[in-house]
Amino acid sequence: MAKGTNDAHLLIQSLRKAYTATPTSLKIIDLYVVYAVATALIQVAYMAIVGSFPFNSFLSGVLSCVGTAVLAVCLRIQVNKDNKEFKDLPPERAFADFVLCNLVLHLVIMNFLG
Amino acid sequence: MAKSEVEGSSSLRHAFGGVLSVFILLLIGVVAFSIRLFSVIKYESVIHEFDPYFNYRVTQFLSKNGIYDFWNWFDDRTWYPLGRVIGGTVYPGLTLTAGTMWKLANSLNIPLSVETVCVFTAPIFSAFAAWATYLLTKEVKGPGAGITAAAILAMVPSYISRSVAGSYDNEAVAIFALIFTFYLYIKTLNTGSLFYATLNSLAYFYMVCSWGGYTFIINLIPMHVLLCIVTGRYSSRLYIAYAPLVVLGTLLAALVPVVGFNAVMTSEHFGSFLVFIIIHVVALVYYIKGILTPRLFKVATTLVLTVGIAVCAVVVAILVALVASSPTKGWSGRSLSLLDPTYASKYIPIIASVSEHQPPTWPSYFMDINVLAFLVPAGIVACFLPLSDASSFAVLYLVTSVYFSGVMVRLMLVLAPAACIMSGIALSEAFGVLTRSMKFHITKYFECSHTEAPAKLGERTSAESSAPLENMTKSDTTEKPEVARKEKVARRKQKKEKELTENAHVKPVSAKKEKRPLVLPLEASIVSVFLLIVLGGLYVLHCVWAAAEAYSAPSIVLTSHSHDGLHVFDDFREAYAWLRHNTEVDDKVASWWDYGYQTTAMANRTVIVDNNTWNNTHIATVGTAMSSPEKAAWEIFNSLDVKYVLVVFGGLVGYPSDDINKFLWMVRIGGGVFPHIKEADYLRDGQYRVDAHATSTMLNCLMYKLSYYRFVETDGKGFDRVRRYEIGKKHFKLTHFEEVFTTHHWMVRIYKLKPQKNRIRGKSRKSKLGTKSTSTKSGGMTHKNPWN
Numbered sequence: 001m002a003k004g005t006n007d008a009h010l011l012i013q014s015l016r017k018a019y020t021a022t023p024t025s026l027k028i029i030d031l032y033v034v035y036a037v038a039t040a041l042i043q044v045a046y047m048a049i050v051g052s053f054p055f056n057s058f059l060s061g062v063l064s065c066v067g068t069a070v071l072a073v074c075l076r077i078q079v080n081k082d083n084k085e086f087k088d089l090p091p092e093r094a095f096a097d098f099v100l101c102n103l104v105l106h107l108v109i110m111n112f113l114g
Numbered sequence: 115m116a117k118s119e120v121e122g123s124s125s126l127r128h129a130f131g132g133v134l135s136v137f138i139l140l141l142i143g144v145v146a147f148s149i150r151l152f153s154v155i156k157y158e159s160v161i162h163e164f165d166p167y168f169n170y171r172v173t174q175f176l177s178k179n180g181i182y183d184f185w186n187w188f189d190d191r192t193w194y195p196l197g198r199v200i201g202g203t204v205y206p207g208l209t210l211t212a213g214t215m216w217k218l219a220n221s222l223n224i225p226l227s228v229e230t231v232c233v234f235t236a237p238i239f240s241a242f243a244a245w246a247t248y249l250l251t252k253e254v255k256g257p258g259a260g261i262t263a264a265a266i267l268a269m270v271p272s273y274i275s276r277s278v279a280g281s282y283d284n285e286a287v288a289i290f291a292l293i294f295t296f297y298l299y300i301k302t303l304n305t306g307s308l309f310y311a312t313l314n315s316l317a318y319f320y321m322v323c324s325w326g327g328y329t330f331i332i333n334l335i336p337m338h339v340l341l342c343i344v345t346g347r348y349s350s351r352l353y354i355a356y357a358p359l360v361v362l363g364t365l366l367a368a369l370v371p372v373v374g375f376n377a378v379m380t381s382e383h384f385g386s387f388l389v390f391i392i393i394h395v396v397a398l399v400y401y402i403k404g405i406l407t408p409r410l411f412k413v414a415t416t417l418v419l420t421v422g423i424a425v426c427a428v429v430v431a432i433l434v435a436l437v438a439s440s441p442t443k444g445w446s447g448r449s450l451s452l453l454d455p456t457y458a459s460k461y462i463p464i465i466a467s468v469s470e471h472q473p474p475t476w477p478s479y480f481m482d483i484n485v486l487a488f489l490v491p492a493g494i495v496a497c498f499l500p501l502s503d504a505s506s507f508a509v510l511y512l513v514t515s516v517y518f519s520g521v522m523v524r525l526m527l528v529l530a531p532a533a534c535i536m537s538g539i540a541l542s543e544a545f546g547v548l549t550r551s552m553k554f555h556i557t558k559y560f561e562c563s564h565t566e567a568p569a570k571l572g573e574r575t576s577a578e579s580s581a582p583l584e585n586m587t588k589s590d591t592t593e594k595p596e597v598a599r600k601e602k603v604a605r606r607k608q609k610k611e612k613e614l615t616e617n618a619h620v621k622p623v624s625a626k627k628e629k630r631p632l633v634l635p636l637e638a639s640i641v642s643v644f645l646l647i648v649l650g651g652l653y654v655l656h657c658v659w660a661a662a663e664a665y666s667a668p669s670i671v672l673t674s675h676s677h678d679g680l681h682v683f684d685d686f687r688e689a690y691a692w693l694r695h696n697t698e699v700d701d702k703v704a705s706w707w708d709y710g711y712q713t714t715a716m717a718n719r720t721v722i723v724d725n726n727t728w729n730n731t732h733i734a735t736v737g738t739a740m741s742s743p744e745k746a747a748w749e750i751f752n753s754l755d756v757k758y759v760l761v762v763f764g765g766l767v768g769y770p771s772d773d774i775n776k777f778l779w780m781v782r783i784g785g786g787v788f789p790h791i792k793e794a795d796y797l798r799d800g801q802y803r804v805d806a807h808a809t810s811t812m813l814n815c816l817m818y819k820l821s822y823y824r825f826v827e828t829d830g831k832g833f834d835r836v837r838r839y840e841i842g843k844k845h846f847k848l849t850h851f852e853e854v855f856t857t858h859h860w861m862v863r864i865y866k867l868k869p870q871k872n873r874i875r876g877k878s879r880k881s882k883l884g885t886k887s888t889s890t891k892s893g894g895m896t897h898k899n900p901w902n
Contacts, residue, residue, distance in 0.1 A: 007413045011406075018405035055375060059368060067361040073397075074308050074358060077350040082404075085306060085350060097308035101358060104312050108365045 029076040033069045040065035060112040067105045071098055131257075138261055139248060143241035146268035149658065150237040150278045153666035159233050159280070162668040164708060164725050166282035167715035169208055170232050172200060173282075176213045177228050184209070185371075191720045192710060193732060194702050194754065202371040203728070207324030208287050211235065236277040236286035243290040244268040247534060250297040253304055254497075254504040255539045258546070263538025269653070271660035272482035272530040278661070280668055285527055288325030293531050295321050295331055296511070299355060300504045306351035308358065315362035322367045329382040330528060332363065334514060336389035338507045343396050347503055353397050360390045474523035481660065482526050485653040486533040493536025496543045508535055544646060547632055548639045555636035670712070672769065683767065686712065689760070689862035692855050693717035697758060704751055705760035706740070706773055706780065707733055713760070722754055730787065737784030740777070740817045741791050747816040748850035751867055759851065759865045763821045766828060766860040768835035775836065777817050778802055805839045813843045816851075820865055823848055828860070 022030075043061050052058050078086050078094035086094075153162070161170050176184040187200040215238075216231040247267045252260035267273065276285040298314035301307075322328045339356045342348060364386070367377040377383055403411050479487055490512065497505035512532040519529040634642075672683040693703065694717045702720045703713055710724020723733050739750040751759065764772035773780075778793065785791040795811040796802070804818060812818060826832040826844040833840050851865040 007410075008417060011410050011413050011417070014406060014410050015402070056368070059375075059378060060365070063361055063365050067358070067365070070357045070361050071308070074311075074354045077354065078306070078308070083350060089306075094308070097312070101308050101312045101362075104316070105362055105365070108362065108369065112365060112369055 023081075026076055026080060029072050029079070033072045033076075036065045036069040036072065040069070054114055056112055056114045060109045060114075064105065064109040067109075068102065071101050071105070074098070074101075135257060135261060139245060139264065142244050142248075142261075142264050142268050145265075146241040146244045147237045149269055149661050150240060150274060152278070152662045153668055154233070154279045156662075156666055157668050157671050157673075159230065160668055160670065161229065161232060161282055162278070162280040162670065163283075164711050166232070166280070168711040168725065169282050169284075170229065171711070171715040172204060172209050173212050173216075173232055174228055176209055177216055181210075181213075191714055191718075192724045192726075193729065194720050194722050196729065196732065198726065198728075202374075203726070205284055205324055205326065205372055206370070207291070207320060207322075208235070208282070208284050210323070211239075211287050212282070232282045233280045236281050236283075237279050239287050239290045240268070240273065240277045243273070243293055243531075246290060246293040246297055247531060247538075250293055250300060251535050251538050253297060253300040254502075254508050254535065255542065259539045259542035261538075262541045263535050266486065266537055266541075266653075267531060267534040269657035269661075270483060270486065270530045270534055271657055271665065272526045274657070274661045275482070275665040276527050278666055284325045288321065288327060289527065289531065291317060291321035291324050292327070292331065292528070296507075299335060299359070300507060302355040303351055303503050303507075306349075306354050308354060311354055311358045312362070314355070315359055315366060318359065318363045319366035319369070322363075322370050322373060327525075327528065328367070330514075330518075332367075332383060333385050334511060335359065336386045337514070338510050339389050339393060341506060341510060342503055343393065345506070347506075348396055348400060350397075352503070353393060356393055357390065360386050470524040471522050473521060474519065474526060478523060478526070481664070483530060483533050484656045485649055486537040489537035489540045490533050492540035492544070493538070496539045497536070508532070508539075512536055541646065541650075545643070548634065548643050548646075550631060551634040551639040552636060552643070554633050555639070683769070683859055683861065685857035685859050685861035687716065688857045689855065689864060690716035692857075693719055693758070693760075693864065696855070701757040702755050703758045703760055704736060704739070704754065704756040706736065706762075706776060708776070709760060709762065719758075722756060730783070734784045734787035737780035738788045738791055740773075740780050741784050741796070741815050743814045744816055744819060744848065744850045748867060757867060758854070759816075759820065759867070761817065761820045761863050761865075763860055763863055764836050765821070765825065765834040765841075769861055770836050772821075772836065772861075773817060774804065774821050780817065803839075804834070804837060804841055806842045808842045818843070819846065819848060820851065820863060823853060823863075825860075 040062050043058070043065065047058050075094055075098040077083060078089055078097075079091045080086075161167055172184070175187065179187075184206075185201045188197055189200045190197045192198050212228075212231050212235050215235065216226060216228055219226045219231065244264045244267050248260040248264035250260075251263040273289060276283065277289070295314065295317040298310055298317050302310040302314055318328070318331060321331060335356065339352060342352055364377050364383070367373050367383075368375065402414060406414065474482075494509055494512065497509050512529075512535075515525070515529040515532045518525045670686050674681045674683070690713065693713070697703075697719060699718075700720065702722065703717070704722045705713065707723040707725055707727055710721045710726075713719060713721045714724065723729075723736050727733060735750060735754070739747045742750065762769075762772045763774065764770060765774070778796070781791055781793050781796055785793055796809060796815070798807050798809050798812075804812060804822075822832070822834075822841050822843070823846070825834075825841065831840055832844045848865070850868055852868055853863065854866045855864040856862075
């Protein structure tokens with residue numbers, strides 16, 4: 001078991017080391033994703049306490065958080081310089097697509113919020 | 115200089131090819147539109163069948179009252195006395211599309227009526243669907259396959275059958291939305307662009323608005339994603355194609371009132387959520403694998419697996435308990451009948467009784483997709499060489515649609531685009547191989563007769579081998595002109611010369627980019643090309659025949675050819691017009707549910723049940739009334755405030771889809787809710803008959819009496835031309851109903867409920883019999899019937 005815990009320590013250390021090597025812009029996106037997911041979890045916890053009426057508001061709230069998280073991950077994939085598939089994609093284009101998709105998402109959310 | 119020359123001529127060829135493609139696609143659109151106009155030419159510009167009349171009525175309401183009233187419309191003229199919430203139970207896509215087109219046309223001062231727009235919506239959208247097929251197949255294989263598939267889809271009989279001019283039903287726009295959504299999904303998968311992912315979600319929204327078959331998309335795409343993950347083809351483009359679609363798609367689906375919260379609560383959607391979770395797990399795994407060394411990654415996997423499996427087991431157990439607690443495991447009745455074909459016949463007789471929901475026969479496959487039936491396997495093989503994400507999607511789409519088309523004949527419609535895509539790919543590849551062989555042989559023949567030295571051109575080919583190779587791997591060979599072919603031929607010939615002469619510094623280039631091409635003998639190629647063209651010709655011939663003869667009947671007007679010319683049977687519209695002009699606006703009409711939509715749309719009267727069939731008990735009530743004797747039927751109809759009863763009778767002219775032939779379904783559905791109606795009472799020795807050997811329950815029921823009242827007066831013997839024997843009870847009177855209208859060919863018969871008499875003779879007499887002596891009237895009071 002000592003080897004197991006040793007391995008676990010080594011694992012966490014190497015994960016941390018590899019993560020600190022990522023560029024700052026990507027770390028900002030990651031922070032945004034974590035924030036969105038945390039907000040979604042808070043909303044779910046609130047619903048568990050207060051009840052799910054009106055259901056459409058709950059759905060639109062949670063899905064807006066999940067949606068922005070997913071879109072931010074897509075942006076991160078497209079902007080990441082280590083990604084061979086997207087090396088011809090200018091980051092401005094990726095950001096513009098991200099904004100457009102977010103606009104559509106939030107338009108739908110506003111409509112569904114009730 | 116040589117290179118720029120090459121590039122100049124190749125770009126010219128590209129431009130020429132592009133213009134030609136646009137022209138061809140335009141022609142394909144015109145073909146798709148015109149082949150569906152046979153019913154307008156043979157009959158008139160009229161709405162067909164039953165369901166389109168409801169859509170037409172809704173569109174009329176929309177055009178008259180605007181969208182807010184339409185969205186909140188509660189219809190009190192059907193399902194009396196329950197009414198129907200139209201805004202919440204109709205798929206608004208078709209209505210809104212037609213309404214928009216009508217508004218647009220009128221704002222441009224083109225005075226089209228709503229009916230014209232409704233009749234021609236389907237042909238217009240079939241042209242769009244053909245173009246969408248071109249785009250989709252271009253993404254899967256290439257422009258050549260795209261054009262072939264578009265041309266095939268424009269004419270495939272299965273799609274024509276549901277989209278002729280006049281068939282104003284959901285499938286008219288839904289098939290276009292289906293193909294377009296798939297195209298955008300494949301485009302996103304191929305390019306990884308978030309812009310196309312957004313468009314994909316919006317196209318999916320349009321599909322959800324249009325048809326209940328959208329559940330096919332939201333289950334097929336997750337299946338494909340799972341297939342890609344399992345076969346090791348995961349990439350970040352897959353994530354971008356799928357994850358935003360799930361989130362945006364679910365939200366957009368929940369926006370449509372018909373779907374509402376079903377988008378997150380029914381089992382039809384759970385597959386997409388499950389794959390959503392799976393793809394996130396897989397993405398995380400790939401990310402961590404990228405940043406760790408292999409040894410540490412192995413450690414990580416063991417750690418995660420031990421913890422993860424325990425958590426997974428708990429979650430799965432909860433999910434299973436949740437789903438198993440509902441009796442249908444969370445699936446709706448219609449979806450369940452697709453998964454388990456015997457479900458509907460056991461539990462939901464209404465779904466089982468619809469003729470479109472029966473499994474198809476083998477000949478119907480050949481009738482509906484004809485030649486494609488054996489081009490499809492060739493297309494499947496062609497998709498595997500080489501296999502890409504897009505072609506694996508095409509194969510998966512085909513396999514699932516073949517299964518579903520085998521369950522329900524109506525779903526042959528979903529098979530049609532898949533079959534067209536596969537056949538387009540197969541034909542395009544076949545033509546590619548054959549014309550390449552022909553060119554190879556012909557130029558070799560010309561080569562031998564001329565003594566052109568290929569050496570000078572040989573050095574050029576190393577630089578230009580990349581350009582023509584690209585052309586060859588993706589270009590079409592059926593539609594390019596001969597001029598361009600000659601140039602390509604020369605280059606190809608050079609390339610082959612290179613391979614044969616074993617030029618060292620060119621061979622690795624060409625060998626790396628293309629395998630040695632397959633070349634067939636010249637005579638075989640010529641004969642094969644000719645035969646393929648003949649095959650295409652036969653297909654076109656069949657499609658035009660099917661469109662003209664089989665699928666153009668409006669079924670509201672019937673024709674028959676006899677020795678003295680053409681007879682037109684316009685009885686339905688005659689009956690509805692009579693109702694419209696000779697009854698009060700608030701009178702209720704009872705008939706079997708088939709005619710509900712037409713009655714509300716054309717006769718503008720309130721009906722009891724209609725084709726929506728959402729309330730089984732209400733339909734069973736009407737079925738029971740039709741199966742009961744006159745007095746009991748009168749009681750039931752009177753309790754529903756019915757004034758008129760409508761039956762369809764085909765015995766005089768031989769129209770086979772009349773109510774007597776549908777009567778057993780009325781008994782079954784009625785008997786499902788009211789147990790005193792037993793099917794066995796209406797059958798003699800298990801056989802359904804209405805002649806002299808029929809059971810007395812059958813001969814006394816309302817349907818028999820209303821159909822055959824005074825029928826014996828037509829030919830003296832009462833010979834039923836549909837059943838082909840003389841009827842059982844010939845001379846009888848109606849006691850509770852009176853006949854008010856019978857159409858020219860006796861196809862529709864309308865009866866009115868007789869009102870109750872104020873005084874009931876005999877009853878009051880009976881109570882006073884003890885005190886009074888018998889009067890003169892008692893002698894004549896032998897029959898107790900108070901209604902005469």
